[in-house]
Amino acid sequence: MKFGPIEFRHLRYFTAVVESKSFRAAAQRLHVSQPPLTRQVQQLEELLGVSLLERQPRGVELTAAGAVFYEEARNLLALAEQAIDRTQMAAQGQLGRLDIGVFGSAVFDAIPRVIQAFRLAYPKVDIVLHNLDRAGQIRALRERRLTVGFNRFFVEEVGLLWDVVLHEQLNVAVHEAHPFAKRERLNFDDLADQPLIVYPRTSRPSFIDQVLSMFHSRHLTPQIVQEVDDVVTAIALVSSGFGLTLASDSALTLRLPGVVYVPLEVTEAQIDLCMIRRADDESALLRAFINVVHAVLPPRG
Amino acid sequence: MKFGPIEFRHLRYFTAVVESKSFRAAAQRLHVSQPPLTRQVQQLEELLGVSLLERQPRGVELTAAGAVFYEEARNLLALAEQAIDRTQMAAQGQLGRLDIGVFGSAVFDAIPRVIQAFRLAYPKVDIVLHNLDRAGQIRALRERRLTVGFNRFFVEEVGLLWDVVLHEQLNVAVHEAHPFAKRERLNFDDLADQPLIVYPRTSRPSFIDQVLSMFHSRHLTPQIVQEVDDVVTAIALVSSGFGLTLASDSALTLRLPGVVYVPLEVTEAQIDLCMIRRADDESALLRAFINVVHAVLPPRG
DNA sequence: CCGTTGCGATACCTGAGCGGTATCGTTCCG
């Protein structure tokens, strides 16, 4: 007689017999007749080359090896259940890993809010944040190292899709000693002859270019006194009295000593936060994340 | 179409397809043709209600859920292998749990030597020592809480078997200030009028009765000045100059200040160590342990 | 003491389902 490899059937039958201490009782429990049970357990024993049960006039008793195998079998069956559960959860986007690319001032407010909400709704999903500039995000998306990316703006890229997920207002960051600090609102004309700190220096075009185009459309030329890498450095310079800078709403959570934020005139002074993803990514996880993003971030800035 | 429950076959086929990134290649690896593979994987997906693979013109790609299930499947297959290994080891007595009952002075030398040797030969067997007197050992053996018991002697018990596993010589423990401390050997006549400490007080008959019968067979009557519970207490009293006591070779490892051991005349002054076990216990673990006992303890005391 | 009862094992049969061959539809490549 030649037997194939072990199957879950052997484990189910064996554990049922052990738990019922009887072939007949186990057969009832499993809704099969008794002879197949006998046969499967015999096969299992032959397969293992080990006697698992001691057949006695009144029911069966486990051997030492049988006790060991019973524990193992129970464990395997439970793990198989778990495997199915976990797979089905993964299919519904409730389990897995989400790699998110972030860059710029959105990391200070919008992204944390999104992530907090997502973790609450999908606690078994591991979220990994990657600080990558736009080019890095696009490369990582293509190489499947990233599921979504956030950036100030994107251009059309084959195989990728992007949406604007948030409109933010612009604010002027000034030192409290500056006369603007007392103003309720400011407009672009006010800024034209002020010492302006701009960012980011690399990864252009970006936030700065959007800002500059707003100046140009008003036929204004800002006085750029310093270019820095990021918003934190820019605000730090403002804090030291070096000049003014512009910041999105997300940056308002950045509180540095002596720095006051004054809202800029609303008209057209909007800055976008965009989300980019693969066009062919139809995973439930991504869909779930997009839903959370749109639920958390207001449809209108 | 109605499918039964998941089987290991599904896991083996699925993992092979994932690892080969192709149904055809996996089919070769598994020594089956391609169509059954397709069918089993389709069944698996239907069983789970989840799409696991993305069929593409050049081979297959895992979905997110598929990646999760692949990890689970690998794990399950590995654990199944382990389960078989462990069961086979248990059948050979290389894995399991050995409950050993011990009592009296043998715990100081003979038993530790046996256990050390056994642990070396069977490292995956858990050894649990239980300090039980003879009656406790017999009850525990009957209730299967014990595999073997060691004691000074046993009487015939239905369902149980016992063997003498060690003959030990008797020694006289005296204080170094006592004149006997300088003697090379002593005999029973020397002890007749000496203040004798005897043990154990309970669990009779035991060591003390064996000793007393040696006196009586020589028509001697020892001067018992104190009965104590165990050999440690007896030696402690000797250490404080209270009197003499008799101790087996195993007790020689008990070194207390001022205590000197002098061997007793060899003839008939032997004390047995016995091992008791269930008559119906044919486990490989017990057989292995008995072999170690006989290998470690000298066949002649 | 012996018939009864309950256990697991065995013998034999039937059909579901696993694996086989042949072939299809699609996509990629030369």
Added chain:
DNA sequence: CGGAACGATACCGCTCAGGTATCGCAACGG
């Protein structure tokens, strides 16, 4: 545009899981 390679499908044969009937054995009750 024809050929090659992929997975899916159709269909077939045979293995083997599960069914029924029965056996052999041990424990128990009258």
